Structure formats: C-alpha cells, structure tokens
Amino acid sequence: xxxxxxxxxxxxxxxxxxxxNKLTDEELLYMEKNRLEINYKEDETICKQGTFASHIIYIxxxxxxxxxxxxxxxxxxxxxxxxxxxxxxALYDGNNIFPYSATAYQDTKARLIxxxxxxxxxxxxxxxxxxxINVMCENSIQTFGRFFSLTxxxxxxxxxxxxxxxxxxxxxxNEFDLDLTRKELAELTxxxxxxxxxxxxxxxxxxxxxxxxxxxxxxxEEKLQHISQYG
Amino acid sequence: xxxxxxxxxxxxxxxxxxxxNKLTDEELLYMEKNRLEINYKEDETICKQGTFASHIIYIxxxxxxxxxxxxxxxxxxxxxxxxxxxxxxALYDGNNIFPYSATAYQDTKARLIxxxxxxxxxxxxxxxxxxxINVMCENSIQTFGRFFSLTxxxxxxxxxxxxxxxxxxxxxxNEFDLDLTRKELAELTxxxxxxxxxxxxxxxxxxxxxxxxxxxxxxxEEKLQHISQYG
DNA sequence: AAAAAAAAATGACTTGGGTCATGATTTTTT
DNA sequence: AAAAAATCATGACCCAAGTCATTTTTTTTT
Numbered sequence: 001x002x003x004x005x006x007x008x009x010x011x012x013x014x015x016x017x018x019x020x021n022k023l024t025d026e027e028l029l030y031m032e033k034n035r036l037e038i039n040y041k042e043d044e045t046i047c048k049q050g051t052f053a054s055h056i057i058y059i060x061x062x063x064x065x066x067x068x069x070x071x072x073x074x075x076x077x078x079x080x081x082x083x084x085x086x087x088x089x090a091l092y093d094g095n096n097i098f099p100y101s102a103t104a105y106q107d108t109k110a111r112l113i114x115x116x117x118x119x120x121x122x123x124x125x126x127x128x129x130x131x132x133i134n135v136m137c138e139n140s141i142q143t144f145g146r147f148f149s150l151t152x153x154x155x156x157x158x159x160x161x162x163x164x165x166x167x168x169x170x171x172x173x174n175e176f177d178l179d180l181t182r183k184e185l186a187e188l189t190x191x192x193x194x195x196x197x198x199x200x201x202x203x204x205x206x207x208x209x210x211x212x213x214x215x216x217x218x219x220x221e222e223k224l225q226h227i228s229q230y231g
Numbered sequence: 232x233x234x235x236x237x238x239x240x241x242x243x244x245x246x247x248x249x250x251x252n253k254l255t256d257e258e259l260l261y262m263e264k265n266r267l268e269i270n271y272k273e274d275e276t277i278c279k280q281g282t283f284a285s286h287i288i289y290i291x292x293x294x295x296x297x298x299x300x301x302x303x304x305x306x307x308x309x310x311x312x313x314x315x316x317x318x319x320x321a322l323y324d325g326n327n328i329f330p331y332s333a334t335a336y337q338d339t340k341a342r343l344i345x346x347x348x349x350x351x352x353x354x355x356x357x358x359x360x361x362x363x364i365n366v367m368c369e370n371s372i373q374t375f376g377r378f379f380s381l382t383x384x385x386x387x388x389x390x391x392x393x394x395x396x397x398x399x400x401x402x403x404x405n406e407f408d409l410d411l412t413r414k415e416l417a418e419l420t421x422x423x424x425x426x427x428x429x430x431x432x433x434x435x436x437x438x439x440x441x442x443x444x445x446x447x448x449x450x451x452e453e454k455l456q457h458i459s460q461y462g
Numbered sequence: 463a464a465a466a467a468a469a470a471a472t473g474a475c476t477t478g479g480g481t482c483a484t485g486a487t488t489t490t491t492t
Numbered sequence: 493a494a495a496a497a498a499t500c501a502t503g504a505c506c507c508a509a510g511t512c513a514t515t516t517t518t519t520t521t522t
Contacts, residue, residue: 007301068375070238071461073383077375089375092368099372122361129360130353136367137323141330143371144299144308144320147378151421152304155509182470190382192510197471213518230302386479413500423480428501444488 006229009146009158010165014138015083016058019131027121027128034117039109046086046102046110053090053098055112059083062108063170068100076188078146079105081170086110088136091119106179150190153231158189159199160228163209167218175217237460240377240389241396245369246314247289250362258352258359265348270340277317277333277341284321284329286343290314293339294401299331307419309377310336312401317341319367322350337410381421384462389420390430391459394440398449406448 023031037060040046046057049068059082066086067076077100080086089099096115122129149161162185167174180188186196203209208224210217218224254262268291271277277288280299290313297317298307308331311317320330327346353360380392393416398405409416413431417424434440439455441448449455 007299007303068238068379070379070383072238072379072388075379075382077378089368089371092365095368095372099375119361122364123357126354126357126360129357129364130350133353133360133363133367134323136364136371137320137326140320140367140371140374141326143374143378144330147308147374147381148299148301148303148306150378150382151306152301157303181468193469194471194511195509201471412498424499425481425501426479432501 007145007148008161008165008228009149010169011078011080011084011142014135016085016135017083019128019135022127022131023121023125027125031113031117031121034114036112037109038112039107040104041107042104044104044108046104046108047098047100049098049101051098053087053096053115056088056091056115056118057086057102058111058113059086060109060111062110063105064102064108065105066100066102074187075190078142079170079188085135087115088132088139091115091122105184153228155189155191155195156199156202156227157229157231158191159196159203160208160224160231162189163203163216163218164221164224164228166216167221174221175215177214178216179214238376238379239392239396239459240373240380242309242311242315242373242400245366247316247366248314250359250366253358253362254352254356258356262344262348262352265345267343268340269343270338271335272338273335275335275339277335277339278329278331280329280332282329284318284327284346286346287319287322287349288317288333289342289344290317291340291342293341294336295333295339296336297331297333305418306421309373310401310419316366318346319363319370322346322353336415384459386420386422386426387430387433387458388460388462389422390427390434391439391455391462393420394434394447394449395452395455395459397447398452405452406446408445409447410445 020028020031036055040062046064047053059080061082063082064080064084064086065076066078066080067074069075080102086102087098090096122132149158153161166178167176170176178185182197182200183193186193189196200209200211203224204211206223208218208220208227210219251259251262267286271293277295278284290311292313294313295311295315295317296307297309297311298305300306311333317333318329321327353363380389384392397409398407401407411419413428414424417427420427431440431442434455435442437454439449439451439458441450
C-alpha cells in the first residue's frame with residue numbers, strides 16, 4: 001500500500017473533486033444542470049442498500065458511514081469524509097442498485113448527480129472515466145486494507161488501526177474531537193462495546209492516548225503503529 | 232446484490248473478455264502486439280504483492296488465488312476462474328504496485344497486457360473504460376460480499392457459503408472435483424484446518440453434502456443456502 | 463435543577479473456535 | 493511395492509472476545 005509500511009484500514013485521501021476537472025465546460029454545465037444539493041442531519045440515511053441508485057453522491061461536507069446489513073449482521077465498509085463519492089459501485093450496467101447503505105455521522109452536505117448523466121459522461125469522456133477508474137482503484141485498495149485488518153488483526157491491533165485512521169486520514173490531527181460513541185467505535189472495529197471500553201482504558205493506562213470527554217489525543221503514535229502492525 | 236437473496240462471498244461471473252469488444256480493430260492490434268501469453272504451473276506465483284505491476288493479467292484458463300499478506304497474517308481476497316483480470320487495482324496513476332499476490336491453484340494460462348498500453352487504451356476509448364468500470368463495480372460488490380461473509384458469519388455459514396460459491400460460480404455444477412486440500416479450504420474460509428474438517432463431517436452426517444475422495448456433491452442446496460444466510 | 467435516558471464502566475460468566483498432540487489414511491517419492 | 497511425506501481425522505485443552513447484569517457517569521429532556 002502506497003506510503004504505508006503495513007496494511008491498515010484507513011480511508012482514502014484522494015479528493016474526487018479532481019475528477020471533474022477532466023470535464024469540458026459543456027459537460028460540466030450539463031452535469032451542473034442535473035444535480036441537486038442536499039443537506040443531511042446527523043443519523044439521517046443518505047442511501048439505502050437494495051434501493052434503486054438514481055444518483056451518484058458527492059460528499060461536500062461532513063462524515064458518512066457506509067455499511068452493509070443482512071440477517072447475519074452488519075458491517076461498516078468504510079467511513080468517508082468530504083471529497084468522496086458514494087455509489088460508484090452501483091454504476092455497472094444492469095445493476096443500478098446500491099450495494100450498501102450510507103448514513104451521516106455528522107451533518108453532511110452532498111451533491112447528487114443523476115446516474116444516467118454520470119454514466120453518459122463516462123461513456124463520452126475517456127479522461128474522466130480514467131479518473132473514476134483511479135478513484136475506484138484507491139477505493140478497492142482501501143477496502144482490502146480494512147478487510148485485512150478486520151479479519152487478521154487481534155482486537156488491540158484493530159483498535160490501534162482505527163484510532164490512527166481517524167487521526168491521520170479523517171481529522172488530520174493528533175488531537176481531535178471524536179463525536180463517535182464507544183458503541184459506534186465498536187461497530188467500526190467489529191467488536192463489542194465492552195471490549196472497546198476495556199481496550200481504551202488499557203491504551204490510556206499505557207499512555208498511548210489521552211481521552212478527555214470526547215477529545216482524543218494520540219500520545220505515542222509509534223507504539224500505536226507497532227500495535228496496529230503486530231498486535 | 233444482484234440475483235442473490237443474501238450477501239455471500241461468491242466470485243464474479245462476468246467474463247472480462249467482453250470488454251475488449253469495445254476496442255477498435257486498430258486498438259486491438261495495438262494491444263495484441265503488446266501482450267505475452269504465459270503458462271503457470273500449479274502453485275506458481277503469477278504476481279507478488281508490493282512488486283511493480285508491469286502488466287494487467289487476463290486469465291484464459293485455470294484458477295487463481297488472490298491474497299494479501301503481512302506480519303499479521305494472510306487473507307485470500309478472492310479466487311478467480313478464467314475470464315477475469317488480475318491487477319486492475321494497480322492501475323491508478325502513481326501507484327503501479329500490485330496490492331496483492333496471485334498464485335495458480337491449477338495450471339493456468341494467462342495473457343499479460345502491458346499496463347501502459349492498457350492505460351493508454353483507457354484514456355483514449357471511453358467505451359472501453361466504461362466496461363472496465365463495470366468490471367471494477369462487480370469486483371467491488373463481490374469483495375464486499377466476501378468481506379461481510381468472513382466478518383459477520385459464523386463458521387458453518389462461512390463454510391456453506393464457500394461450498395455454494397465453488398459449486399455455483401467456479402465449477403458450475405452440483406458435483407465437482409475439488410482439488411483444494413482441507414487446509415486450502417480452511418484458508419479460504421479464514422478458519423483452522425481442524426475446524427473445517429469437523430464441519431465437513433457435520434455436513435456429511437447431516438446429508439447436506441457427499442464427499443468421495445476429492446469429489447464433492449451438494450445434496451441439499453436449500454439447506455446450505457439457509458445455513459449460509461442464517462447459520 | 464430535577465428527572466429521565468443514554469452512555470460508559472466494570473465484574474462474572476460463557477463460548478466459538480483456535481492450538482496442540484496423536485493416530486489413521488492417502489499421496490508422493492524412491 | 494516399500495518408505496517417506498502429506499493430508500485427514502479426532503480428542504483434550506485453552507483463550508480471546510462475546511454476553512449479561514449491575515453500577516456509575518454523562519447527556520438530554522422537562
């Protein structure tokens with residue numbers, strides 16, 4: 001994985017807005033004319049697994065959870081900050097169905113681009129399509145990382161992983177206000193809430209992190225990296 | 232997930248050879264001139280995680296295991312029969328590195344397409360790029376399914392899942408010669424070999440499957456489906 | 463500011479599935 | 493066809509992580 005010494009479950013950093021630079025003025029105008037801008041409140045559903053994907057969704061602001069559900073359980077595939085697209089997986093011909101649900105962790109602003117328009121642009125502008133392929137590559141590599149992390153690492157490794165991910169990729173600081181509950185953090189690591197609480201205490205006792213109310217601070221990034229990799 | 236009542240870890244069915252129909256004669260010729268045909272023996276490495284991806288690999292014949300490795304362990308991302316492409320994830324600009332390894336489960340014949348040629352075709356032919364996007368969509372949905380299966384289902388569900396996958400998608404019959412060892416089957420389900428052996432016995436005792444040497448036969452597909460979904 | 467509700471914490475107990483040891487088969491090598 | 497090496501199979505034991513019950517703290521509502 002690029003720039004990363006080991007496999008982790010980080011989200012992507014790429015801002016997909018760049019893709020749209022490849023469109024001609026005419027195409028941009030065409031797209032602009034066929035898009036909506038929508039605001040979602042915290043916990044609101046942005047798209048629902050199994051429903052018809054009428055739009056590709058660009059996240060302008062906020063933080064979104066992408067997950068799949070079934071009788072067997074529920075799995076968070078990724079969390080996406082602004083600059084990402086939701087629904088690319090629904091693009092393929094003959095499908096048009098969201099393979100996952102998305103809900104807003106925070107108040108979120110999104111642009112909805114008509115999927116037919118999007119597909120038309122792909123079919124007419126190879127440069128644009130190439131950029132979307134880039135994005136999809138990054139997405140898939142990121143999914144592999146999270147897949148690996150959740151299936152191969154032990155609990156401490158998974159937790160260290162997600163904390164580093166939040167710090168490095170989502171909030172981009174060592175100290176950040178985590179407005180996720182312990183329960184949400186547990187969901188994100190695929191573990192029970194109690195387990196996460198106990199581990200956070202351990203990390204605190206070991207001076208790897210400091211927690212003050214909702215404020216997380218990473219004290220020993222190196223050690224966390226090590227735990228993420230070997231623990 | 233299309234045509235599927237519940238999430239599973241099946242491989243894709245799409246034959247990517249279709250993509251190349253979108254190329255002009257000239258482009259096809261250009262590609263043909265820049266490809267190699269290589270045979271791999273069982274267990275041979277086709278590509279290695281972390282190495283430079285000089286080619287996109289089309290599987291003409293055989294069966295391939297795609298996996299990632301790290302200090303923390305090893306994870307099979309997917310198994311690919313003929314008609315699939317290896318290395319699409321390495322396409323994105325600035326990367327060019329295989330994010331996974333591939334080895335042949337059986338003797339395999341592959342066509343290696345120069346990655347620069349491939350990328351050039353993507354940038355010049357939007358129809359072709361669109362088809363590749365289709366393939367990538369299917370791939371990502373399939374990965375989500377396997378991700379879900381391995382993280383959310385219990386052992387019997389995972390095993391039922393993989394047996395159905397082999398039957399429905401790989402061998403396309405109810406009865407097939409499985410030239411995978413119990414150990415490989417265990418790897419594929421992310422469990423210990425002993426666990427798999429015990430579960431197979433249970434499935435046999437319960438008359439869900441019959442095993443004669445290497446020949447597997449599915450006796451009660453419906454029940455297996457049920458176990459895959461709820462078990 | 464009091465009451466209600468939600469979230470965080472902690473201890474006790476359970477369990478799914480891994481590990482290890484050993485023996486029986488099957489496959490491969492010589 | 494005998495020997496060696498894998499693989500398959502089974503029992504005994506263990507442990508990481510889940511579940512459940514209860515208490516404390518924080519947040520939200522009235």
